[in-house]
Amino acid sequence: MPALCYAKTAVPVVSAPSRCWGRRSWWAGGLSAVLLLSACGKTDAPGAGSPAARAMPQPEVGVVTVALRDVGLVTELPGRLEASRVAQVRARAAGILQKRLFREGSDVKAGQALFTIDAAPYAAALQSAQAQLARAQANLAQASALAERYQPLVAANAVSQQEYANAVAAQKQAAADVAAGKAAVQTASINLNYASVTSPISGRIGRALVTEGALVGQGEATQLAVVQQINPVYVNFTQSAAEVMKLRRALEAGQFKKASGGDAASVRVVLDDGSEYALPGKLLFSDLTVDATTGQVTLRAEVPNPKGELLPGLYVRVRLEQAQVSDAFTLPQQAVTRTQQGDKVTVVAADGTLSPRMVKVGAARNNQWVVLDGLKAGEQVMVDGFQKLQMLPPGTPVKAVPWQAPGSAAPVPQTAPAPAAAPASGPAPAASSPAATASAAQQ
Incomplete structure (x- = not known):
């Protein structure tokens, strides 16, 4: 009986497994399938040490190709505009x-x-x-006639010498009165003209400082x-x-030559909004003395202003092209690195290797350094991509691409996402979701 019971118990276990045992069998089968697929994937993928894994693309760095040219040295200094001539209009006649x-x-x-000033008093003074x-001219005529009449009589002793001398003196006094009268007339005429106030120079007049009445x-x-x-207009600035x-x-x-081919250096005016004035100016003079408090030398430039765009007192910046x-x-x-040893750049060779180079840097011009020595025409100097090299081992070759300033570079096209890889062969494997497998087992 016990044996029969054992057989009855053993047969159901083998022929009709319980629900719990079926789930355990599914987990064991699923784990075996995953391990098998993983083993197949590792077998198909190339090893980390294979040549395909070692052939990584070269990092791209931005470079500029240097070329020799004549470079003008430009210094930008603050300045203030001033009228070339200033005249105060004043009243020289009272009224x-x-x-x-x-x-x-x-x-x-x-x-x-x-x-216009009231001219009536000055007109009356002129008439007077x-x-x-x-009257003086009439007296002169009378005195001259008397002197001429006495001249032959004094020779005939008809009149005394004293009377003739008095007549000549009266003639001269009348002539002096005429001269004084002419001066008085001229003065009165000038005062009358002062009643009409005129502009002393040509230019732009401001507001009237007085009103009628x-x-x-x-x-x-x-x-x-x-x-x-x-x-x-003048531009006063210091250097x-x-x-x-x-x-x-x-x-x-003889290290430099003059910028404009003459004695005057070229000057450009930059307005307060950052725009550059269209017409260039010229340097007129430099002060012969140095300010003891600031150590500055005063300079002045002359800038044409036919349209009146530049106003006196306006703050500007002056770009002085001193020499070239x-x-x-x-x-x-950004291509030049300043170190304790000097200025250094990175030169990119044709094979992509990098080599540091010490250079001699001069003045700055338009956000660029003027390099006087240390480079050869046609060499490529690295400008962008320094951060990429910090994550790579030394001696890694690079790929040189032309560098463009920010704002002028063409936009880089966006790369489309890669399509999903199609299965190699056969139908796709069934979903290995535990819930789906359990549902199938229940069915």
């Missing part, structure tokens, strides 16, 4: 201001009438002076307006004495 004859802020010509002159010129020459000549002396020594030694260097290179500033 009531009757009329303003100009539009404020307009351009005026030299001699143009600007104000003219009358005094007429005001009493001007009483005790002092009242200022009425200001005229400024702004074509051309350190050390830089000026360095430039002069270089010019005397022959047979020099220019490099972006």
Whole structure:
């Protein structure tokens, strides 16, 4: 009976497995399949030490190809605009201001009438002076006639010498009165002309400082307006004495040649908004003395201003093209590394190898360094990609690509995602989800 019970118990275990045993069998089968697929994948993939794994693409670095050219040395300095000529319009005749004859802020010509002062008193003074002159001229005529009449009589002893001398003296006194009368007439005429206030120079006039009806010129020459000549306009700026002396020594030694081919250096004006004024100017002079407090030398440039765009008092920056260097290179500033030994660049050879190079750097121009020595024409200098090399072993060759400044480089096209790989052969393996397998086992 026990044996029969054992057989009955053993038969169901073999022929009809329980639900729990079926799940354990599924987990064991699934794990075996995963291990088998993993083993197949490792067998098909190339090893880490295979040549395919070692053939990695060369990192790309941005380079510029240097070429010899004449480079102008440019220094940018702060400056302030100033009118080339400034004249204060003042009343030289006393009286009531009757009329303003100009539009404020307009351009005026030299001699143009600007104000009118009451001229009646000056016209009367002129008439009085003219009358005094007429009286003096009449007295002169009478005295001259008397002297001429006495001249033959004194020879005949008809009149005394004293009477003749008195007649001649009266003639000279009358002539002097005529001269004084003429001067008085001229003075009265000038004062009458002062009643019409004119512009002393050609330029742009500002606002009127007085209004009609005001009493001007009483005790002092009242200022009425200001005229400024702004074509051309001056730019006053300063430069350190050390830089000026360095430039002069270089010019005397023949290391540089003058920028514009003449005695005057070229000057460009940069406005407050960063834009460059269209017309170039020229350097007029440099001060012969150095400011003891600042160590600066005052410079002045003349800039044409036909449209009146540059206004006196405006703050600007001056780009002074002082001289130019022959047979020099220019490099972006990020390509040059400053060390304790000097300035260094990285040269990229044709085979992609990198080599550091010490160079001699001069002045800066438009965010670029002027390289005077240390490079040869046609060499490629690394500008971008330094961070990539920090993660690679030394001596790793690179691929040189032309470098473009930010903002001018063409946009890099986006790479499309790679399509999913198709199965090598046969149907795709069934889903190995435990829930799906368990559901199938239950069915």
